[in-house]
Amino acid sequence: MNAAEIHARLSELLGARAGTLSAANKDEAALIAPRDLLEVCRALKTDDALAFDALMNLGCVDWPGKSEIELVLHLFSYARRHGFVLKCRLDRAQPRVASVVPIWSSAEWLEREQFDLFGVVFEGNPDLRRLLMPDDWIGFPLRKDYEEPESWHGISTVRESPLDGFVRLDELKKKLAASRAETVKAADAPKPDGAP
Amino acid sequence: MSAPGTDPSATMTSGKEVLKRIEYSGEMLVNMGPQHPSTHGVINFLVQTDGEEMTRAIPEVGYLHRSIEKIGERCEYAGFMPYTDRVDYIAAMFANQGWAMACERLFAIEVPKRAEYCRVIACELNRIASHLISVGTMAMDVGAVTPFPYALREREFINDLLEELCGARLTYNYLRIGGVAFDLPDGYSERVLRFVDHFEKVLVEFDRLITQNRIFVERLRGLGVISRALAIDHCLVGPNLRASGVDWDLRRDLPYSAYPDFEFAVPVGTGAVGKTGDAWDRFWVRTREMQESCRIVRQALQKLPEGPVMAKVPRRLKAPEGTDAFSRIESARGDMQYYVVAGPGEMAHRLKIRTGSFNAMGIIEKLSRGIMLADLVALIASLDVVAPEIDR
Amino acid sequence: MSEPTQKSLGGWARDVSESARSLWEGMSVTLSYMFKKPITTQYPDRMPLPVVHTLPTRYRGFLEVDMDTCTACQACERACPIDVINIDLIRGDGVTTPKTAMERFDIDIGKCMFCGLCVEPCPTGSIQHTREFEGAAMAFDNLTLRFVPDPAKPYPAYKPPKGADAYPRKPLGEIVRKLIREWDAPAPAFPQRDGQTPRPGPAEVSHVPR
């Protein structure tokens, strides 16, 4: 089944809650309301014609301009050999959505990761704590407005570059010129004359 | 920190509270890792154990987190290619290909046929190299040291070949968006064929040394059995999934690149010595996959078409903001997925990498219940998790 | 954990014989390697050739710029994903001074990840990966290659002749070999910004074993 057929079947089952299908240029995705997520997912998994038995990928996209965090789920069915994409838009200030762990176990770690990096709270995840970042890390690094702290527990997060240690060349040249002017007559002032 | 509702302290339990979460009843708690010799990189397992028999092992990851996804948002599309090498440094070619394919989809670039063949050859050689590390370390984790140097020796031959192809032994950066960086060098196919012939014999020897070894079989049979349903539910991918009896290979079932041109078998775990989906099956599937990779390499070299190795790629890669592309490739550790959302400029707005090891880690806690301490290292090794791929 | 199973006498005997067979096979494999030449080579002094000569031509070692053929197009600087290359240009009047000259061409090899992206856009093949790779150094500054040694003497940009498809280039590796300092050499005294304390060289860092 292609995405349009899947969405048609989904609409048949859930009506308007199946959301809207995006334009057919790229991977078509169904945009659904966050509160319907669990129900839609359950329908996708349990319906025989759809039979999405695997949650392949679960990611968030931060859109600070639109003040929303987009949750993207890539589903796949080993039984029917077709894939589908679900999207839902969460409020960026209060990103909360139901966890899909009861439907697909693989969601547990994927949701933990997104919680860690975006601060999206997945209600119902049995073990929602930081996965990749240290437990006492403040902030959600993959948000667009995140600013990296300069140090963590006294460890600097900034590394100096050897290239920064140098004098800017125009300043150096001025200095060179000045120093030579003192010693040499003004007529002998250096001029950039090409090859060394 | 943008909004009050997302304060981490309000919603999350700290690592120390893991101890409260587990049903702790006086067993010994041991930290296995992050410097333990056989945790395959820096991973920590909080092992709750009653003598030799474990209650469970709770994986704690993140020690190798280099925020590659964030870097991907601050890097031009082409400039991100070297970073993908670091996603999975044991099989960097696949990480390259996943990124290249995601971008090619995003910008609708058609890759020349010869470039696809070059990609297949490089990737399959890399698959052999990666599986060699996997089976070698797995043998070492159950105590047989010698198969590991043998595996590394063969891997060195592949590294030499890949070095000749792209100039680096580990972080290849060989693929480009729209093709590959270099064509095959002169006389390359003869050297690859010589290696493949040699390697197939070595594989037989390797089987005799370790795969069929009685102690090895006894150690791994019936260990960490993952049923078909459990594997799919936990979204295991690649060899781990196939060992559980799921006959699924992206290269065959959702063909990409030049794979439709080749004939190869997809080894599936059958429970030859124990139950389908046990640790031995996972080991065995990897050894068979190396054989199949040899077959693919041979066919690719035979059918190699003429032509350019690089498509016409626009100087500035740009896509409308918000368009997204998704790519799936069959990496050495299974289905590797890149999800890229185009940003306003020449950079991605968001990049998500889903790797095989990440999913495999999620299942360890479930499988580790009630096995023995010595089995835990074999279990971890059999899932072939690679720390950089989990943390990225 | 395998649960205890009742074994028949036949199964018991099969266990023993299978163990003996796998022992036989495995031990014959390991013994056979006693009589083969080891695959490892001893780096660096017992190699038949210097290692540099055994590397393939595409090997990505230290970067090297032949300033005589550099067109100052800055394509490499733009291509570098991690800003390892730093080029400063000055524009002259084209009469008494060259039109374009480079005051600075620095490559921070200590940060370089040897991806080769800078080599690809170079129009004249001036920037190249060499096969040199031995450059352990005590100080990070030792790993910063300055291809314009004196900023006061800028290098004029090379103007490729029309229709040429090959450009004169010094032998690969010759330039960089001179620039790479010995691993225990003191850090070069690069000019410092005003009011900045100079970063300690290896002599001043007490914990570095000499």
Add this chain to the structure above:
Amino acid sequence: MSAAATAISLSLSTIAKTSNPRSPEQLVDGLLRARGIEASSPLSTLAMVAALLAIAFIVVNCAAIAAGIFSWLERRIAARMQSRVGPNRVGPAGFFQWIADAVKLLLKEDLIPEGANVHLFRAAPYFMMVGFACTFVALPFSHALIAADLGVGVFYLLAVTAFVVVGVLASGWSSNSKWSLFGSIRSAAQIVSYEIPAGMALLVPVLLAGTLSTQGIIRAQGGWPWQWFVFHDPAALAAFFIYFISALAEGNRAPFDLPEAESELVAGYNTEYSGMRFSYFFLVEWGNMWVMSALATSVFLGGWQLPGLDAARFDALTGGAAIGLEIVSLALFALKTMSLVFVIMWLRWTLPRLRVDQLMSLCWKYLVPVSFAGALFVAGWMLVVRAAPVLDLLMRGALTALGALVVTLFVRRTLSNVRDVGDRLDVRGNW
């Protein structure tokens, strides 16, 4: 210097004169007699104590040096088997690597972890060293070279090797590390279990020889392979293998190296050790290879017995011939022992490690029943042989032929292995 030279020449002449100085006691006695000192004088007692101390010094150093050399040997052999080169910089073929390592370990800081039981932590390596060095007392090296030919030799050896487990337990417990504790508990369970099949397997040669003395057991055999106890009957053959497996397990050698399983327990009971104390553990491990191989050689493989030379005729020899043949018998014994040591190393670099439950099931379900049945079978077979001596000859011949056949087939298999992967035979390259 001259005094030492005199003493050596005197002792050599004494050896030549007294036809078989079975023990150092007799040797010292003979030396004193030659000087005209009576055995009852206090000077004699003093001399005896001094001689015993000297012998103890020699024994401990022999043990340490043997262990050191084995460490080099094992690394070279392991390297070759893994298609590597191994240590080859210090001395010819890297032979002095073990001395370099010992010097390095001596100079290293001796760390004691916080929270460790300091005294026990310090003492544990010595426990192990004592248990290990004591075994050298009753091990025969040649016809005459034995520190003390004890009447209860085999029993004594079994007793003192078990002392090693005290060191392992103490080191593991006192380290205050969970990995160490795992290792030591595993070791205790393992050594205690494998004592039983080892003891039962050693019962077979004891039955056949009718004595517990190691020299006595060797004397009951002959120089030719068919005169060895290992080819005496199928049960003795099985007993040899059972003893060998049990000895591997008792010596914590792969595939039974669970107490220090590096992929599971980091380094097991010696995780927290460093410097010289750490090296003691390894000294014991490598030295134990000699002990177990020497014991197996003595009781199953004919020990120092020279082919074609009866032990009684050997005793009767005097002068240069005695000394020459003594050296030959020493070399033969060493050769046999070294072959077994090689096999131990070879096994280690071939096999994966067993799991704890498999280790126990191997012991209790396989080795213990077979060793008991074997001991019974041997007792019965001895009765049969007494009734029909020709059966004895037939059985020995058949088993020796079988052994030769197995070795030939194995060599052919190995050679075909070399050919299979398209490599040439090359033993000389890159040493």
